[in-house]
Amino acid sequence: xxxxxxxxxxxxxxxxxxxxxxxxxxxxxxxxxxxxxxxxxxxxxxxxxxxxxxxxxxxxxxxxxxxxxxxxxxxxxxxxxxxxxxxxxxxxxxxxxxxxxxxxxxxxxxxxxxxxxxxxxxxxxxxxxxxxxxxxxxxxxxxxxxxxxxxxxxxxxxxxxxxxxxxxxxxxxxxxxxxxxxxxxxxxxxxxxxxxxxxxxxxxxxxxxxxxxxxxxxxxxxxxxxxxxxxxxxxxxxxxxxxxxxxxxxxxxxxxxxxxxxxxxxxxxxxxxxxxxxxxxxxxxxxxxxxx
Amino acid sequence: xxxxxxxxxxxxxxxxxxxxxxxxxxxxxxxxxxxxxxxxxxxxxxxxxxxxxxxxxxxxxxxxxxxxxxxxxxxxxxxxxxxxxxxxxxxxxxxxxxxxxxxxxxxxxxxxxxxxxxxxxxxxxxxxxxxxxxxxxxxxxxxxxxxxxxxxxxxxxxxxxxxxxxxxxxxxxxxxxxxxxxxxxxxxxxxxxxxxxxxxxxxxxxxxxxxxxxxxxxxxxxxxxxxxxxxxxxxxxxxxxxxxxxxxxxxxxxxxxxxxxxxxxxxxxxxxxxxxxxxxxxxxxxxxxxxxxxxxxxxxxxxxxxxxxxxxxxxxxxxxxxxxxxxxxxxxxxxxxxxxxxxxxxxxxxxxxxx
Numbered sequence: 001x002x003x004x005x006x007x008x009x010x011x012x013x014x015x016x017x018x019x020x021x022x023x024x025x026x027x028x029x030x031x032x033x034x035x036x037x038x039x040x041x042x043x044x045x046x047x048x049x050x051x052x053x054x055x056x057x058x059x060x061x062x063x064x065x066x067x068x069x070x071x072x073x074x075x076x077x078x079x080x081x082x083x084x085x086x087x088x089x090x091x092x093x094x095x096x097x098x099x100x101x102x103x104x105x106x107x108x109x110x111x112x113x114x115x116x117x118x119x120x121x122x123x124x125x126x127x128x129x130x131x132x133x134x135x136x137x138x139x140x141x142x143x144x145x146x147x148x149x150x151x152x153x154x155x156x157x158x159x160x161x162x163x164x165x166x167x168x169x170x171x172x173x174x175x176x177x178x179x180x181x182x183x184x185x186x187x188x189x190x191x192x193x194x195x196x197x198x199x200x201x202x203x204x205x206x207x208x209x210x211x212x213x214x215x216x217x218x219x220x221x222x223x224x225x226x227x228x229x230x231x232x233x234x235x236x237x238x239x240x241x242x243x244x245x246x247x248x249x250x251x252x253x254x255x256x257x258x259x260x261x262x263x264x265x266x267x268x269x270x271x272x273x274x275x276x277x278x279x280x281x282x283x284x285x286x287x288x289x290x291x292x
Numbered sequence: 293x294x295x296x297x298x299x300x301x302x303x304x305x306x307x308x309x310x311x312x313x314x315x316x317x318x319x320x321x322x323x324x325x326x327x328x329x330x331x332x333x334x335x336x337x338x339x340x341x342x343x344x345x346x347x348x349x350x351x352x353x354x355x356x357x358x359x360x361x362x363x364x365x366x367x368x369x370x371x372x373x374x375x376x377x378x379x380x381x382x383x384x385x386x387x388x389x390x391x392x393x394x395x396x397x398x399x400x401x402x403x404x405x406x407x408x409x410x411x412x413x414x415x416x417x418x419x420x421x422x423x424x425x426x427x428x429x430x431x432x433x434x435x436x437x438x439x440x441x442x443x444x445x446x447x448x449x450x451x452x453x454x455x456x457x458x459x460x461x462x463x464x465x466x467x468x469x470x471x472x473x474x475x476x477x478x479x480x481x482x483x484x485x486x487x488x489x490x491x492x493x494x495x496x497x498x499x500x501x502x503x504x505x506x507x508x509x510x511x512x513x514x515x516x517x518x519x520x521x522x523x524x525x526x527x528x529x530x531x532x533x534x535x536x537x538x539x540x541x542x543x544x545x546x547x548x549x550x551x552x553x554x555x556x557x558x559x560x561x562x563x564x565x566x567x568x569x570x571x572x573x574x575x576x577x578x579x580x581x582x583x584x585x586x587x588x589x590x591x592x593x594x595x596x597x598x599x600x601x602x603x604x605x606x607x608x609x610x611x612x613x614x615x616x617x618x619x620x621x622x623x624x625x626x627x628x629x630x631x632x633x634x635x636x637x638x639x640x641x642x643x644x645x646x647x
């Protein structure tokens with residue numbers, strides 16, 4: 001739910017005014033389907049998971065949570081998951097920002113083509129992409145072969161089956177989710193602001209740091225949050241391209257859910273993760289709230 | 293599935309909406325399937341691709357021809373779904389295709405009907421089923437694989453002990469990212485005879501794993517990766533399964549595996565508790581476990597028949613993928629052992645992987 005809000009127009013600049021007042025009944029009518037979907041598809045399952053996590057074999061108990069608190073495996077995996085999510089969302093943001101900026105400055109026609117290009121990897125199966133990465137970045141991959149041909153002295157580079165591999169693949173995975181919120185926020189900036197800055201004698205460098213970046217920061221925050229949340233839930237990519245230390249929390253949930261059928265434990269992990277993410281988002285919003 | 297373009301194009305919007313409505317309502321109507329379907333089709337949940345195709349061609353279709361009972365092949369056996377079906381009383385699946393650990397944990401939780409030995413002839417099985425609620429149908433073999441172009445004879449390990457001997461055969465390797473199969477291999481690698489593994493000497497096994505750890509480039513979670521990594525040259529040697537190596541060879545890829553020492557995993561069939569089609573389901577299992585049917589199925593999927601008399605019926609070119617289970621060198625994974633120890637040891641194993 002938080003995601004939907006962040007991903008929408010909520011944090012974007014230039015929308016602080018309300019263009020027209022709609023009748024409350026119309027607003028209620030428009031909101032109902034969305035609220036209904038979220039209630040059935042998100043809140044209800046979440047409530048069931050919460051109930052399951054607090055319901056052991058012998059009635060109400062917090063045993064599942066106590067077991068988690070005392071499990072080194074759980075905390076290791078949890079911290080690894082946060083590290084991977086953080087690494088991949090920062091990488092995606094650093095790569096996606098210049099890309100979005102470039103796209104925002106092209107004509108709408110060119111931009112449409114670029115948007116398609118950004119979306120192509122999004123439509124490709126994760127399994128196929130993972131194999132493609134091995135072909136590109138593997139020990140015998142194209143990159144290492146090229147480096148060898150150029151007498152690169154430090155090869156072959158170990159880019160797959162470790163944290164680097166997860167970072168590359170996950171950043172690639174979430175870049176479309178980063179580019180679109182960024183692009184929206186960049187297109188919202190009034191062209192006249194740039195013109196005014198130029199007339200006042202600002203260099204392109206100053207314009208970027210003093211105009212573009214501050215005005216697109218809310219978009220960047222939204223993009224980061226989406227990327228980070230997606231990273232937390234990732235599971236196949238790290239399993240395929242990560243090393244033995246890159247076990248994700250989703251794998252742990254899957255293990256409890258389908259292999260040992262310990263549903264209270266699986267639910268407790270899911271609820272703890274959801275709780276931590278919500279707390280983090282609340283904190284991020286508090287910190288990033290504009291000071292007017 | 294042969295809808296002509298013309299008929300597709302002529303679907304009006306109204307008929308589309310009607311069809312969509314039926315589709316949406318279907319789960320609710322079909323929800324009561326079990327009530328009316330005592331004589332309905334037997335639903336068999338199995339794994340996709342090659343296996344599903346072979347189940348249909350070697351078992352389901354001939355069974356329907358002989359008995360008139362139709363069989364629907366569904367995909368993706370999942371204990372969580374079985375649990376939900378039993379809890380809600382809405383039994384969707386009747387027969388399940390179950391790898392060892394799934395079969396045994398399900399049996400422990402009482403998910404399966406006891407096998408009716410009046411219908412199913414279990415006297416002919418090579419390895420016993422180790423639970424009265426299951427039939428061990430066939431087994432599959434894993435083993436040491438290598439690229440025959442990169443590693444000609446003498447330069448590659450050809451049994452499990454050699455796979456763990458990094459001094460004699462230096463190079464990167466793979467192992468599975470789960471404790472079963474892996475711990476057995478580690479113990480045989482450290483010198484325990486394959487027929488004297490159980491109960492596993494866990495400490496010794498983890499010590500052997502400690503030693504091989506730096507040489508394992510990938511702990512494989514997706515089976516397809518085991519051969520793909522070998523083919524791409526990402527690893528020098530890999531733990532692989534016969535079905536995948538056979539497919540690779542048929543595609544002209546220079547890949548070999550050693551058949552002299554294999555790790556043997558088992559596939560069981562079980563009937564979901566309270567299935568209204570229990571009797572038909574038992575009849576189906578009995579039919580599939582007949583030598584001729586089993587031979588046809590295993591030839592297609594590169595399985596090892598667990599029924600006496602089936603191996604001999606298989607084509608000779610396929611027989612080379614079927615190790616002789618009477619040879620004590622093969623490591624037969626004990627699902628009975630893992631049903632008691634999997635949860636604890638897999639937790640320890642995952643933690644060990646992270647450190």
